[in-house]
Amino acid sequence: MNFSVRSEPLGESAVVIVLTGEVDLYTAPRFEDELGRAIEGGSRHVIVDLTETTFIDSTTLGVIVNGLRRLRPHGAELMLVLSDPNLRKIFQITGLDRVVPVYETRAAALDHCSVEA
């Protein structure tokens, strides 16, 4: 399956998790593990970059929602980078785009959390 996940640390308090390819019930656990490591590592700004992602489903949303739940009590935040309107649709359907900030570019997300790239 065409899927990979990688983390790009930005200083000590931020991380960008880049998902490439298709995220579904089979591949989402690898995203979940990577997100879990970022949270446990103390990241206060977690940016999930979906620019190279070609498919997401409700399993992916579940991972994101669980990440939000774990981060928010610590005042930490999770943001999405997403420009493909077909991928954005599932966030609109579920209303999750009103709960998690969505930016069209990584630069815009970084501007928001004031992290130097």
Next chain:
Amino acid sequence: MTEPQLETAIREPSDTSVLTLRFPAKPEYLVLGRLVLSGLASAEPIEEDALSDLKLALTEACSNSVRHAYAEAGGAVDVRYEISDGYLAIEVEDDGAGFDPPRRSDLLEPELLEEGLGLAIIRAVSEELAYRPRDGRGSSVRFGRSLR
């Protein structure tokens, strides 16, 4: 162990093309359903957003079968693709225990969660949706949308 199977047929007298896919109810095989849709898109004119919607709906339907249908016992998921006159109807069947139960979440729309998130997403991207438990065993979900 179920081996993945793919069959095609033209059903007379209508011009409906029927393609069936059977795969083991395991997460690693979910991609097969989407690959068939990509293949259809190379043979039929399918707009990009229609293809995206159908891949999402199909993955949700098949994921529910994989998650909830068979527990540890294992089994198969059957997918039937019917293309007729610029419209694609897809039916996903399993012989297992049932569909995704409603979930609770304060972060997602409550109306969506009443019927289960998977079904709600399928409903949102489809022009038709029919879900029914089959007599005593398994379930079937049918959805479809125009391709253009």
